[in-house]
Amino acid sequence: xxxxxxxxxxxxxxxxxxxxxxxxxxxxxxxxxxxxxxxxxxxxxxxxxxxxxxxxxxxxxxxxxxxxxxxxxxxxxxxxxxxxxxxxxxxxxxxxxxxxxxxxxxxxxxxxxxxxxxxxxxxxxxxxxxxxxxxxxxxxxxxxxxxxxxxxxxxxxxxxxxxxxxxxxxxxxxxxxxxxxxxxxxxxxxxxxxxxxxxxxxxxxxxxxxxxxxxxxxxxxxxxxxxxxxxx
Ligand SMILES: C[S@@+](CC[C@H](N)C(=O)[O-])C[C@H]1O[C@@H](n2cnc3c(N)ncnc32)[C@H](O)[C@@H]1O
Numbered sequence: 001x002x003x004x005x006x007x008x009x010x011x012x013x014x015x016x017x018x019x020x021x022x023x024x025x026x027x028x029x030x031x032x033x034x035x036x037x038x039x040x041x042x043x044x045x046x047x048x049x050x051x052x053x054x055x056x057x058x059x060x061x062x063x064x065x066x067x068x069x070x071x072x073x074x075x076x077x078x079x080x081x082x083x084x085x086x087x088x089x090x091x092x093x094x095x096x097x098x099x100x101x102x103x104x105x106x107x108x109x110x111x112x113x114x115x116x117x118x119x120x121x122x123x124x125x126x127x128x129x130x131x132x133x134x135x136x137x138x139x140x141x142x143x144x145x146x147x148x149x150x151x152x153x154x155x156x157x158x159x160x161x162x163x164x165x166x167x168x169x170x171x172x173x174x175x176x177x178x179x180x181x182x183x184x185x186x187x188x189x190x191x192x193x194x195x196x197x198x199x200x201x202x203x204x205x206x207x208x209x210x211x212x213x214x215x216x217x218x219x220x221x222x223x224x225x226x227x228x229x230x231x232x
Contacts, residue, residue: 010113010114010116010117018089018091019091021090021091021094024098025094025095025097025098026094028094028097028098028101029093029094029097032097032100032101033097036097036100036108036109036110037109037110037111037112038051038084038109038110038111040111040113040117040118040121041121044121045121045122045123046121046122046123048082048123048126051082051084051109052082052107052109056080056081056082056107057080057081058080058081058082058127058128058129059081059082059083059084059126059127059128060074060078060081060082060083060084060127060128060129060130060131061083061084061085061086061118061122061127061129061130061131061160062074062083062084062085062086062130062131062132062133063086063115063118063130063131063132063135063148064086064087064115064132064133064134064135064136064148065085065086065087065092065096065133066087066089066092066133066134066210066211066212067091067092067095067096067211068085068087068092068093068095068096068099069099069208069209069210069211070131070133070207070208070209070210071083071085071096071108071131072096072099072100072103072105072108073208074131074208075100075103075105075107075108076103076105077208078107079107080107081107081128082107082108082109083107083108083109084108084109084110084111084118085108085109085110085111086110086111086113086115086118087110087111087112088112088113088114090112093110093112096108096110097110115148115153116148116153116156119153119156119157119160120156122160123160124159124160125159125160125161125162125163125165126160126162127160127161127162127165128161128162128165128166129161129165129166129167129168130157130160130161130165130166130167130168131168131169132148132149132167132168132169132170133168133169133170133207133210133212133213134170134171134172134210134212134213134216134223135147135148135149135169135171135176136148137171137173137175137176138176139173139175139176144179147176147179149169149176149179149180149183150183151183151186154183154184154186154187154190155187157230158187158189158190158230161230162230163230163231163232164229164230164232165229165230166193166227166228166229166230167190167227167228167229167230168204168207168225168226168227169225169226169227169228170207170210170213170223170224170225170226171223171224171226172213172216172217172221172222172223172224174224177200177224177226180226181226184226184228189230189231190228190229190230190231191228191229191231192226192227192228193227193228193229194227195227197225200224200225200226201222201223201224201225202225203223203225204225204227207225
């Protein structure tokens with residue numbers, strides 16, 4: 001059914017809820033969730049035409065979208081593209097559902113779960129872009145295996161992306177930035193895509209700011225933006 005090498009088990013180590021949801025968030029969730037949620041099939045792959053009808057031009061995926069600011073901006077900028085966002089944190093999911101309602105977005109579907117389960121349910125060469133922006137760095141060495149960027153996840157990105165597709169990652173943790181580049185170096189099928197930039201410290205012009213990124217910059221941290229193309 002699927003060619004994944006990922007474990008078919010849920011691994012979520014971060015928090016799944018912080019403060020209680022506000023009344024308007026509850027109402028938005030209650031009315032929109034049946035339309036925007038994507039329940040992962042138990043024994044088959046996701047069938048894209050079931051998600052977006054009429055079919056959209058491409059599929060972009062965001063893993064760990066946090067409050068959903070980046071995803072909502074991208075979805076508004078690119079109405080002919082379908083987006084799947086994956087985030088286990090209910091307050092973040094409620095925040096994105098709020099943006100979907102405010103901006104009447106109809107090209108976003110949400111998986112409220114561990115991204116590894118989503119990846120395993122995606123067909124080969126289906127996505128034009130995958131975003132993994134400011135994932136939890138898990139700085140303690142004994143927690144490194146919790147990082148979402150691992151050899152197995154990158155193998156899945158290579159399987160899921162279309163040739164020429166882009167993997168966009170960012171982090172403001174220097175150790176994680178080094179880790180990401182080391183894992184990517186295991187996959188020569190990916191090439192670094194700096195495009196018009198001269199270094200990975202230069203912010204790509206077309207990446208809407210994320211909430212975590214803004215907080216980090218305000219606190220004096222320096223983000224690194226890594227973009228890779230899957231060679232055709
Ligand atoms: C540091 S936050 C960054 C959020 C957002 N990308 C931003 O830049 O504002 C990392 C996010 O990854 C999510 N996350 C953690 N483990 C995850 C997993 N296994 N699958 C998907 N998302 C995950 C967390 O809930 C959190 O919202």
